[in-house]
Every structure is written in C-alpha cells, then in structure tokens.
Amino acid sequence: MTAIEMNGKDLSQKVRSDIAEDVQQLKEKGITPHLTVIIIGDDPASKSYVRGKEKACSETGMSSDIIELPSSTTEKDLLTRIDGLNKDETVHGILVQLPLPDHINEQNVIESISPTKDVDGFHPINVGKLMTGQSTFLPCTPYGIITMLNAYDVTIEGKHAVVLGRSNIVGKPVGQLLLNDNATVTYCHSRTKNVTAFTQEADILILATGRANSIRGEHVKSGAVVVDVGINRMEDGTLSGDADFPSVAEKASLITPVPRGVGPMTITMLLKNTITAAEGLDAVGK
Ligand SMILES: NC(=O)C1=CN([C@@H]2O[C@H](COP(=O)(O)OP(=O)(O)OC[C@H]3O[C@@H](n4cnc5c(N)ncnc54)[C@H](OP(=O)(O)O)[C@@H]3O)[C@@H](O)[C@H]2O)C=CC1
C-alpha cells in the first residue's frame, strides 16, 4: 500500500477562507477578532512560529499583536501583563508561547489567563471541560488533527488509536478527543515497555514524541492512518517528523507529511478559537 498524503497546508487554505468570512461577519457587527501573543526570550524556532501566527491572522482579516519580552522577565511582570490583557475588552484571545524560561512557573501562567480568552485550551477549566465532553476551546494541535481526520473521511469510532507521547499540549488532549469520538485509545510514553507491540496494532497512530525518524514501516500496521506531529530540525536545516516518511508511507493508507501536515492546521485552529472567543459563546463560559 502507498499512503495518500493528508496535506495540512491545502486543508488550512480552505478552512482559513471560511474563517475569513466569519471575520467579515464579526466586523460588520463592529467586532474585530484580536489575538495577543506573548513571547519571552529569543529562541529562533519560537519566533518563527509566532511570525506564522501573525501572518495567518492578517491573511484572514483578524488583528493581532506580539508582545516580545526579554528572558529576564519575572513571573510577576508576566502575570501583571496577562491581567491587563484579561481586562482589555479589545483582546479576545491570549497565547503565551511555550516553553517559558526556567524561572517562570508555566502552570501559574496558564492559570492566570482568563478561561474565556484561553485560545490554546490549556487552562485547567478548559481541560476539565474537554475531559467531561463539554464544548470549550480545544487545544489547537489536537483540534487540527481531528479536523484533518474528518476532512479525509477517517472513521474514528471503534478504531484502536495509539498515541505516542503524553504531553499536556499534544499527547493527552489528542487521546481525549479520539476517545470522545469513540476510539479505543492507548497512550505510550518513555516508560512504556515494547512500544512496537502497540504501534503495530494501531489503526490510527499519532506520533508526538519529537524523536526524529524513529518510527519506520516495520513498526506500522498495513493500512494504518499515521499522523506525524513531530517537528524536528535536522542538522542540514530541514524539518523531519517522528516517522521515517518513505518507509511508513509505503505501509500506511494515509499519512501527514512534515512540514505541511499538522503544523499549519495548528495555526488554523488557533484562528478558529480566536473567532469563538470574539463571538463570546456561552459554551466557553461567558
Ligand atoms: N505540529 C505542531 O503543530 C506541533 C508540533 N509539536 C512537536 O511535537 C513533538 C512533541 O511535542 P510535545 O508533546 O510538546 O513534546 P514533549 O517533549 O513535551 O513530550 C514528548 C512525549 O514523548 C514521550 N516519549 C519520549 N520518548 C518516547 C519513546 N521512545 N516512546 C514513546 N514515547 C516517548 C515522552 O514521554 P514521558 O512523558 O515519559 O517523558 C513525552 O510524553 C515535538 O517534536 C514538537 O516540536 C508540538 C506542538 C505542536
């Protein structure tokens, strides 16, 4: 079998043109959806993601601003700024780019963002809603993955989904969304014994470990749907996923490439969440 590529870049174009229409409608009501991104320090990869987010906002007619702070910023300063943004009615979505410098407690920062402006879906209130099946902001990468699987007509119900990785931003929430859609979900992590025994049983395999080219064709069941979340910058400057793309693509029925797979969908769902925030839906607790 040779896999069909699930192209997140093309799908993003389509979803973003719908988003642009929603933005237009909101503007007619006098609301311009606005996203504020805070970035601390000068990690080049983080800066590049943040630029991608800003570009995507302007392409859909949304407004955005980036607050760039030095890595010496204290937690107290950061929390004060977030408090200001929480109170600012012109700001609908707040995203603090992760990871943060070691001297700042990530959880304190996440919990300081108003759950109604938490377009990352990382606040414990929103995580709790996701776990209990209530509608809320879905974390952007998992939301993008589900949107992609739906767009490519992948049946989730009754399938065995295996998730490699259990981070709060990718692994755990993507497993929860698949469970909410009636998959049987297995999580694997660094302490899992014999990961291959699980990957070989997966109908839907989500790779989110950040270990470049670590999953090869022999690890994958024939006909599996493989979603590669990994973004690994190689020595030659190119990006690689967690899958060894050529050998996995030979076994899988559908696969996401890296780049142009999950990454662009993550940004697209961030835009969607910002619109939801601007609409002020009851569903997110307003
Ligand atoms: N495309 C996109 O939009 C996005 C891409 N990413 C990329 O996705 C990848 C994962 O990101 P993130 O979740 O933040 O990463 P983390 O480093 O936070 O988590 C990695 C997870 O992988 C697990 N793991 C490590 N080694 C193995 C192994 N050998 N077998 C099974 N599991 C293992 C870890 O287990 P343990 O918990 O035991 O340590 C951990 O749960 C990265 O490459 C990141 O750059 C991230 C966000 C968005």
Ligand SMILES: Nc1nc(=O)c2c([nH]1)NC[C@@H]1CN(c3ccc(C(=O)N[C@@H](CCC(=O)O)C(=O)O)cc3)C=[N+]21
């Ligand atoms: N609070 C917070 N929210 C996040 O959502 C968040 C974060 N912090 N920290 C870092 C990770 C990573 N992430 C990516 C987003 C887009 C691409 C993306 O667009 N990738 C392009 C390639 C980009 C390139 O060429 O460098 C692609 O895969 O085609 C990648 C990774 C969001 N994250």
